[in-house]
Amino acid sequence: MEKQVYIKKSNDEMELFSFEKLKQSLLSTGACKEVVETIVKRIQPDIFDGISSNEIYKKAFSLLKKHNKVSASRYSLKRALFDLGPTGYPFEKLVGALLKEKGYKTKVSVILNGECVTHEIDVLAEKDGNVYAIECKFHSDVKATSNVKVPLYINSRFLDIQKQWNTNSNNKTHLKQGWLVTNTRFTEDAVNYAKCVGLTLLSWDYPKNNGLKANIDTLALYPVTTLTTLNKKEKHQLIENDVVLVKELMNATKKMKNIGISEIRIQRVLDEVKKLCQNNSN
CATH class of the missing domain: 3.40.1350.10 (Trna Endonuclease; Chain: A, domain 1)
Incomplete structure (x- = not known):
C-alpha cells in the first residue's frame, strides 16, 4: 500500500501526493506505459513529506528525457511558458x-x-x-x-x-x-x-x-523553450530573433547558425522539432 505523503505545491500549499496523477501527466506526453511505470518506480523511494512539486517534476523530467526526449519536451510545457519571459x-x-x-x-x-x-x-x-x-x-x-x-x-x-x-x-x-x-x-x-x-x-x-x-x-504549437536540444541561452537568443514557436525553426537554420549552433546540432534540433510537431499526443 502506498504511504500517504503531502507535497508542497508551487503556491506553497500542501497537497496529498498522488502517484496516479503523476502517471497520468507522464502518459499525456505520449510516453508508453512501460516507461511511465519505470519512472514512477524510480521516483517512489524519493518521495517524502514536504517535498516540493518542483523537485518531483525535476526528477521525472530527468528520467523521461533519458527515455524519450520528445515526451520530455511536452512534459516541460508549463515551465517552458514561464521561460518565455521576462517580457510578455x-x-x-x-x-x-x-x-x-x-x-x-x-x-x-x-x-x-x-x-x-x-x-x-x-x-x-x-x-x-x-x-x-x-x-x-x-x-x-x-x-x-x-x-x-x-x-x-x-x-x-x-x-x-x-x-x-x-x-x-x-x-x-x-x-x-x-x-x-x-x-x-x-x-x-x-x-x-x-x-x-x-x-x-x-x-x-x-x-x-x-x-x-x-x-x-x-495544435502542436510548442514554444522553443520546450526543446531539450537547445540550452537556455540559445533559446533566449532565438526569441530575441523573433523565433518563438518550435515550428518556426524549420525555416530558421540561418538564425541558428548566426547564434553559433553547429550544423550537427542544427540537425538534432530539427529532428526534435519534426517529432514534436508531427507526433503530438492527441
Missing part, C-alpha cells in the same frame, strides 16, 4: 499563433482608440466578421494568479474600445468580445466576474480540457 511579447505571439491556427486573422500589439482614451491591445483577432480584443497577462512567477481586479480592468478597457469601434461607420466588422489569457491561473472571483460580463478567459487549465495546455498540445 513572446507569450502574445504564442497566443496569436494559437488563434491563427483556429482560423482567426490576428495582429499582435495594436493601438486602438477608445471613446475616452487610446489603448494598446496585445492581440486583435477577427473571424466571420467579428473582432475580439485579447489581453495577455504573462507571469514569470509560478505563484502569481490573476485576481478579479484584472478582468474588471480589462473589461472596462474593452467597453471603451467597443463603443468607439462599433459606432465608427468605417469599420465593416463588429467588435464582439474581450478576452483575457494568462499562463498561470485565475481566482474563483475572476472566473465568476468574467462569466457575468461575457469576458472569455483562457489560462493554463481553464476552461477545463480546453485551456492553454490542451490547445498547445492539440
Whole structure:
C-alpha cells in the first residue's frame, strides 16, 4: 500500500501526493506505459513529506528525457511558458499563433482608440466578421494568479474600445468580445466576474480540457523553450530573433547558425522539432 505523503505545491500549499496523477501527466506526453511505470518506480523511494512539486517534476523530467526526449519536451510545457519571459511579447505571439491556427486573422500589439482614451491591445483577432480584443497577462512567477481586479480592468478597457469601434461607420466588422489569457491561473472571483460580463478567459487549465495546455498540445504549437536540444541561452537568443514557436525553426537554420549552433546540432534540433510537431499526443 502506498504511504500517504503531502507535497508542497508551487503556491506553497500542501497537497496529498498522488502517484496516479503523476502517471497520468507522464502518459499525456505520449510516453508508453512501460516507461511511465519505470519512472514512477524510480521516483517512489524519493518521495517524502514536504517535498516540493518542483523537485518531483525535476526528477521525472530527468528520467523521461533519458527515455524519450520528445515526451520530455511536452512534459516541460508549463515551465517552458514561464521561460518565455521576462517580457510578455513572446507569450502574445504564442497566443496569436494559437488563434491563427483556429482560423482567426490576428495582429499582435495594436493601438486602438477608445471613446475616452487610446489603448494598446496585445492581440486583435477577427473571424466571420467579428473582432475580439485579447489581453495577455504573462507571469514569470509560478505563484502569481490573476485576481478579479484584472478582468474588471480589462473589461472596462474593452467597453471603451467597443463603443468607439462599433459606432465608427468605417469599420465593416463588429467588435464582439474581450478576452483575457494568462499562463498561470485565475481566482474563483475572476472566473465568476468574467462569466457575468461575457469576458472569455483562457489560462493554463481553464476552461477545463480546453485551456492553454490542451490547445498547445492539440495544435502542436510548442514554444522553443520546450526543446531539450537547445540550452537556455540559445533559446533566449532565438526569441530575441523573433523565433518563438518550435515550428518556426524549420525555416530558421540561418538564425541558428548566426547564434553559433553547429550544423550537427542544427540537425538534432530539427529532428526534435519534426517529432514534436508531427507526433503530438492527441
